[in-house]
Amino acid sequence: xxxxxxxxxxxxxxxxxxxxxxxxxxxxxxxxxxxxxxxxxxxxxxxxxxxxxxxxxxxxxxxxxxxxxxxxxxxxxxxxxxxxxxxxxxxxxxxxxxxxxxxxxxxxxxx
Amino acid sequence: xxxxxxxxxxxxxxxxxxxxxxxxxxxxxxxxxxxxxxxxxxxxxxxxxxxxxxxxxxxxxxxxxxxxxxxxxxxxxxxxxxxxxxxxxxxxxxxxxxxxxxxxxxxxxxxxxxx
Numbered sequence: 001x002x003x004x005x006x007x008x009x010x011x012x013x014x015x016x017x018x019x020x021x022x023x024x025x026x027x028x029x030x031x032x033x034x035x036x037x038x039x040x041x042x043x044x045x046x047x048x049x050x051x052x053x054x055x056x057x058x059x060x061x062x063x064x065x066x067x068x069x070x071x072x073x074x075x076x077x078x079x080x081x082x083x084x085x086x087x088x089x090x091x092x093x094x095x096x097x098x099x100x101x102x103x104x105x106x107x108x109x110x111x
Numbered sequence: 112x113x114x115x116x117x118x119x120x121x122x123x124x125x126x127x128x129x130x131x132x133x134x135x136x137x138x139x140x141x142x143x144x145x146x147x148x149x150x151x152x153x154x155x156x157x158x159x160x161x162x163x164x165x166x167x168x169x170x171x172x173x174x175x176x177x178x179x180x181x182x183x184x185x186x187x188x189x190x191x192x193x194x195x196x197x198x199x200x201x202x203x204x205x206x207x208x209x210x211x212x213x214x215x216x217x218x219x220x221x222x223x224x225x226x
Binding site: 041045 | 153155156201
């Protein structure tokens with residue numbers, strides 16, 4: 001099992017739709033979780049952190065399920081500008097805080 | 112402006128010709144890292160540095176070298192580039208990854224082609 005796994009997509013949704021991505025991780029000792037956004041051929045940028053209690057920022061909600069070892073990202077009321085690749089980041093755990101990136105999930109929002 | 116800079120942004124070279132990609136950050140960050148990104152494989156860590164004079168291998172270090180003589184600079188060296196090192200390279204920095212993982216700030220990327 002890969003350390004961090006994501007469905008590559010693409011998720012193709014109309015404007016205004018709600019879309020959700022999951023990301024599974026293999027190391028139960030992992031303690032830090034994040035979602036990054038990457039636009040085509042640009043550098044990744046932090047979208048939001050994922051806390052045990054969940055995290056909401058406007059239209060974006062991130063949640064952590066430790067029992068099943070996955071994190072999720074929910075985007076409500078999708079905008080054209082949300083089209084991007086969303087990268088899941090998990091630290092290696094076991095005393096290491098070195099981050100491991102998932103391969104990303106591609107989102108395309110169309111008119 | 113707080114930023115991570117990389118040079119060059121684009122480079123086409125030939126097999127075996129040594130090259131260096133520079134990376135510099137002006138945020139006084141302790142942690143710096145190099146990644147390569149290839150289609151279908153995502154971001155893979157090449158080397159990282161927890162602080163000056165402290166470097167360690169990431170997941171794909173073969174064929175690369177790094178050094179961290181100053182806090183702000185973390186150059187990536189390809190002593191004898193090969194075509195399989197054709198990729199998009201990102202440098203990143205972070206305040207630290209000691210107690211907890213902090214946000215990483217990425218440079219704009221260097222697109223390298225090795226013929």
